[in-house]
Amino acid sequence: MIDGLEIRPVRGIGDVTPGDDLVELIASAAPWLADGDVLVVTSKIVSKSEGRLVEVPADGPERDAARAAVLVSETRRVVARRGPTTIVQTHHGFVMAAAGIDASNVDKTHLVLLPADPDASARRLRDGFLARGLEVAVIISDTMGRTWRNGLTDVALGAAGIDPFRDHRGETDPYGNELQITQMAVIDELAAAGELVKGKSDQVPVAVVRGFRSAAPATTGAAALLRDAASDMFSLGTAEARATGLLEAAQLSEGSETHLPGLPVDPEAIERALAAVADVLSRTTTVAQAEVLPHNGATAALHLAARDTDPPSLMRLGADAHRLRAALAAESIASVVLPHEDGIRLGLSGLSPAPTP
Amino acid sequence: MIDGLEIRPVRGIGDVTPGDDLVELIASAAPWLADGDVLVVTSKIVSKSEGRLVEVPADGPERDAARAAVLVSETRRVVARRGPTTIVQTHHGFVMAAAGIDASNVDKTHLVLLPADPDASARRLRDGFLARGLEVAVIISDTMGRTWRNGLTDVALGAAGIDPFRDHRGETDPYGNELQITQMAVIDELAAAGELVKGKSDQVPVAVVRGFRSAAPATTGAAALLRDAASDMFSLGTAEARATGLLEAAQLSEGSETHLPGLPVDPEAIERALAAVADVLSRTTTVAQAEVLPHNGATAALHLAARDTDPPSLMRLGADAHRLRAALAAESIASVVLPHEDGIRLGLSGLSPAPTP
Numbered sequence: 001m002i003d004g005l006e007i008r009p010v011r012g013i014g015d016v017t018p019g020d021d022l023v024e025l026i027a028s029a030a031p032w033l034a035d036g037d038v039l040v041v042t043s044k045i046v047s048k049s050e051g052r053l054v055e056v057p058a059d060g061p062e063r064d065a066a067r068a069a070v071l072v073s074e075t076r077r078v079v080a081r082r083g084p085t086t087i088v089q090t091h092h093g094f095v096m097a098a099a100g101i102d103a104s105n106v107d108k109t110h111l112v113l114l115p116a117d118p119d120a121s122a123r124r125l126r127d128g129f130l131a132r133g134l135e136v137a138v139i140i141s142d143t144m145g146r147t148w149r150n151g152l153t154d155v156a157l158g159a160a161g162i163d164p165f166r167d168h169r170g171e172t173d174p175y176g177n178e179l180q181i182t183q184m185a186v187i188d189e190l191a192a193a194g195e196l197v198k199g200k201s202d203q204v205p206v207a208v209v210r211g212f213r214s215a216a217p218a219t220t221g222a223a224a225l226l227r228d229a230a231s232d233m234f235s236l237g238t239a240e241a242r243a244t245g246l247l248e249a250a251q252l253s254e255g256s257e258t259h260l261p262g263l264p265v266d267p268e269a270i271e272r273a274l275a276a277v278a279d280v281l282s283r284t285t286t287v288a289q290a291e292v293l294p295h296n297g298a299t300a301a302l303h304l305a306a307r308d309t310d311p312p313s314l315m316r317l318g319a320d321a322h323r324l325r326a327a328l329a330a331e332s333i334a335s336v337v338l339p340h341e342d343g344i345r346l347g348l349s350g351l352s353p354a355p356t357p
Numbered sequence: 358m359i360d361g362l363e364i365r366p367v368r369g370i371g372d373v374t375p376g377d378d379l380v381e382l383i384a385s386a387a388p389w390l391a392d393g394d395v396l397v398v399t400s401k402i403v404s405k406s407e408g409r410l411v412e413v414p415a416d417g418p419e420r421d422a423a424r425a426a427v428l429v430s431e432t433r434r435v436v437a438r439r440g441p442t443t444i445v446q447t448h449h450g451f452v453m454a455a456a457g458i459d460a461s462n463v464d465k466t467h468l469v470l471l472p473a474d475p476d477a478s479a480r481r482l483r484d485g486f487l488a489r490g491l492e493v494a495v496i497i498s499d500t501m502g503r504t505w506r507n508g509l510t511d512v513a514l515g516a517a518g519i520d521p522f523r524d525h526r527g528e529t530d531p532y533g534n535e536l537q538i539t540q541m542a543v544i545d546e547l548a549a550a551g552e553l554v555k556g557k558s559d560q561v562p563v564a565v566v567r568g569f570r571s572a573a574p575a576t577t578g579a580a581a582l583l584r585d586a587a588s589d590m591f592s593l594g595t596a597e598a599r600a601t602g603l604l605e606a607a608q609l610s611e612g613s614e615t616h617l618p619g620l621p622v623d624p625e626a627i628e629r630a631l632a633a634v635a636d637v638l639s640r641t642t643t644v645a646q647a648e649v650l651p652h653n654g655a656t657a658a659l660h661l662a663a664r665d666t667d668p669p670s671l672m673r674l675g676a677d678a679h680r681l682r683a684a685l686a687a688e689s690i691a692s693v694v695l696p697h698e699d700g701i702r703l704g705l706s707g708l709s710p711a712p713t714p
Contacts, residue, residue, distance in 0.1 A: 005554060007362040015531070080590045087590065095505040105530045143541070147504045147591040148452040149512070149582045151522050151542025153549070165508050166556075173462045174372070174560065184500070185508025186553065192510070193550035196543065196569060197362055199523075203531065212553060225506045233437045233444065234504040237590045238598040243687040245602020250630075250684035253637045273607075280610045312696040314668050318675025319694070326683070327607035330600040337676070339669040 003211065008032075009197040010206035018051035023128030026206055035135045038209040040194030041125065043142040043157050044105055045205045046115045058108040067101070070111055074099035077229075080237025087145075087237065090114065093226040094157065096144055115140060118158025119221030126160040137161035137214065140222070141191035147234060154195035156187035159222040163214045185225055186214075249326035255336035260297030263350030265333055270300065270348070273327035280323060282316035284308050287324065290345055298336070298347030305343035317344060360568065365389075366554040367563035375408035380485030383563055392492045395569050397551030398482065399562040400499040400514050401462055403472045415465040424458070427468055431456035434586075437594025444594065447471065450583040451514065453501055472497060475515025476578030483517040494518035494571065497579070498548035504591060511552035513544035516579040519571045542582055543571075606683035612693035617654030620707030622690055627657065627705070630684035637680060639673035641665050644681065647702055655693070655704030662700035674701060 010030045016022070022045065027033065047053070056066040075088040079095055090099045092114065100114040115121045122138040129136045140158035156164070165183040172178050194207035229235035236244065274287065281287070290303035304321050306313040321344040325335045328348065338345040367387045373379070379402065384390065404410070413423040432445040436452055447456045449471065457471040472478045479495040486493050497515035513521070522540040529535050551564035586592035593601065631644065638644070647660035661678050663670040678701040682692045685705065695702040 004366065005362075005364040005550075007364070007550070009361065082590050085590075104534050104536055105532065106534075107532050108534065148584055148589055149542065149545070150584050151540045151545065151582055153542050153545050155506070175462065175464050177461050177463075177465065179461055183508045184552065185506065185510050188506070188508065188510050189549035189553050192546035193362075193364070193553060195541065196546050196550060225508055227505055227507050232505055233439050233442075233594045233596070234591045236595045236598070238593045239590070241593070241595040241598030242602040242605070245599040245604075246606050246683050246687035247602075247633060248599070249603050249606030250634050250680045250687065251637050252680070276604060277607050280608050309668065311666070311671050311698055314671035315675035315678070315696055315701055318672035318677075319679040320675075321672070322676040322679040323607045323609070326603050330603035330607065339672055344672055 005193070005209055005211040007193055007197050008208045008210070009204040010208060011204055013045070013203070013205055016045040016048040016205075018048065018053065020049045021128075022046065022049045023125060023132070026125075027129070027132060027134075030206070030208060033129075033134055033136065033208065034210070036210070036213070038137045038139060038162060038190055038212050039125070039129075040139045040141050040154075040191055040198075040207045040209065041122075042198065042205040043100075043115055043118065043140050044102065044112055046118070046121045046125075046140055046158075047112045048106070050115055050121065052113040052115060053106065053110045054113060055109055056111055067103075067111065070101055070113070071099055074101060074113060078240075079235070080240055082237070082239070089229070092118070092157075093223070093228070094144075096142075100142060114142065114157065119160065119223055120158070122158035122160035122221060135161070137218070139187050139191055139194070141194060143195070154191040154198075156185075156191045156222040156225065159187045160218065161214075162187060162190075162218050163216040164218075164220060164222055164224045167216070186212075187222055188225065245330070248329065249322075252322065252325050252329065252335075254339075255334075257293075257296035257298055257336050257338070257347045260299075260334055260336060260347060260349035261352055262297040262299060263352065265300040265348050265350050266331075267300075269331040269333055270302070270328070273324065273331050273333065276327040276330070277320070277323045281320045282306075282313070284313040285317050285320040292347075296347060298349055300348040302346045302348065303343055304346070321346065362550070362566055362568040364550055364554050365565045365567070366561045367565060368561055370402070370560070370562055373402040373405040373562075375405065375410065377406045378485075379403065379406045380482060380489070383482075384486070384489060384491075387563070387565060390486075390491055390493065390565065391567070393567070393570070395494045395496060395519060395547055395566040396482070396486075397496045397498050397511075397548055397555075397564045397566065398479075399555065400457075400472055400475065400497050401459065401469055402562045403475070403478045403482075403497055403515075404469045405463070407472055407478065409470040409472060410463070410467045411470060412466055413468055424460075424468065427458055427470070428456055431458060431470060435597075436592070437597055439594070439596070446586070449475070449514075450580070450585070451501075453499075457499060471499065471514065476517065476580055477515070479515040479517035479578060492518070494575070496544050496548055496551070498551060500552070511548040511555075513542075513548045513579040513582065516544045517575065519544060519547075519575050520573040521575075521577060521579055521581045524573070543569075544579055545582065602687070605686065606679075609679065609682050609686065609692075611696075612691075614650075614653035614655055614693050614695070614704045617656075617691055617693060617704060617706035618709055619654040619656060620709065622657040622705050622707050623688075624657075626688040626690055627659070627685070630681065630688050630690065633684040633687070634677070634680045638677045639663075639670070641670040642674050642677040649704075653704060655706055657705040659703045659705065660700055661703070678703065 290301040
């Protein structure tokens, strides 16, 4: 049970340069620090003290080129691009615009990278305070954009000495309902709270939260907040994922029945796929259900035929079969193509539970 | 310049029922409220006082069906689905799991909906305090998941008497760099800070932040934080957007050259599309650049032909042309089909700057 929090800015830290002892700087600027305090430290000064700086030209196209090269080297994968904005997943696993590379609060010939291992940075700071007899928790914070909401907020890149989550699992409310909301990302909320007293250009790189009690001993750092791409429903930008679908349609090969997994196909899903292409199929193309051969991996089949056998009708038949295959793929139905003299037979199968791209 | 914040829980509000006067309840529980305080009020008690409750069966499949029906009625559009999770955009514009419908902290025969207009609710509360001679800001908060990060945080659904943003535009840092980070979503950070003293089941539905000064007079509410789907790079889940791409490929009609916008096509983009399908084209299909007729909307053209003219080769040619069209679409190149006796001609054009689906 928390009886209230105090959030204080730490002023007077001044400019931080590589090799500076941050613990010394913070402790001098905040002699009032006490056991149990949570320090929210802007990642910028951590990066600078750790020498995470890259030299770049001060201006011109050379600067743009150097900056682009740094972005590539900090990027694990591109998540989304639009105009000048590139959102990437960094090697740490953070999804951030421009990989968190920053040109503010540093002279014009340098860029500041994120700390190489923010959880390790947080542990080092915490250990430094412990060595001075002070038991504090440390959060390394940075500013991030969010999906769906305008404006930015600060979140935790690294943490030490504090449980990243408050876990409500197993709790019941006064009505006896078991709580559905399980894990609150308290270190992100603390980073956001700290930002309220920091501001961007007024040289307040540290905030102290007093009165917060971690719900459980810290067992992990802020890396526990990173959701891997496979578990995330938004691992790619909408435009990028749409292009993935188009490219997947482009690359549907004829395939072979032996590659089909032999899983059942929902007849309603076939109907939906047929309905999706009904308006674009050629008037000379007909589609009908077909028999499934007992010795292959298809569990359903369709037969496409052309009413006329002139070359344009046959070419249209081929395109129509491919349209239908793309629509089936959108319904998670795998298909293979068996061309016959009298048309095209599609062997169909359900897919095994799909990993997200 | 902020000299520190205090965040206090408001206890003793007790159970809230429809028609309750929240201003009275909060003012009685927190007689220490002062001018300039920011009240962070959990949306749940706002909804309950406003009677935003729906009666549902206490259990069984009837409850599930009723709950599903409520979700549909609260949904403007489905953003993403996976397993039991449905993320939707509500009629307000919030993107939330299950439209923010909640079954906790309410008896088992009711569900709690979000307030109908959280900004209006915030204004009503603020006006109620003003009528008592107290000038406070009000934030209506709720808990949301985020993309890419585990754990939940509280954000602002509604606000009154406070600028939603702190705007750094035009500021320069001590090195003379103009600040890139423009707008901090301070009302979301305040909601997060408030959550730290609230907790989920311990009946602390209000937190008070003291010491925060809004950077500018409030001109809008929390609705200013809503990013519309067209401006958002993540308007759809990855799986949903991929299916959109597949479906788009399925629905590429032959089209007509008169519909092409006549915009230039990047030759490198054509090369990338050709490379993307190189491994799946039939061995009997050939592709070559073709002449553009001067009187149509195509600014580039490709000609596909079959080496053999037997029906299977012609059908494969049709499918290959469609594969290539899907790959071109993935590169934002529009195409139309002109079948000839001796093959298929694709007329190409760039697209006008594309709105995101």
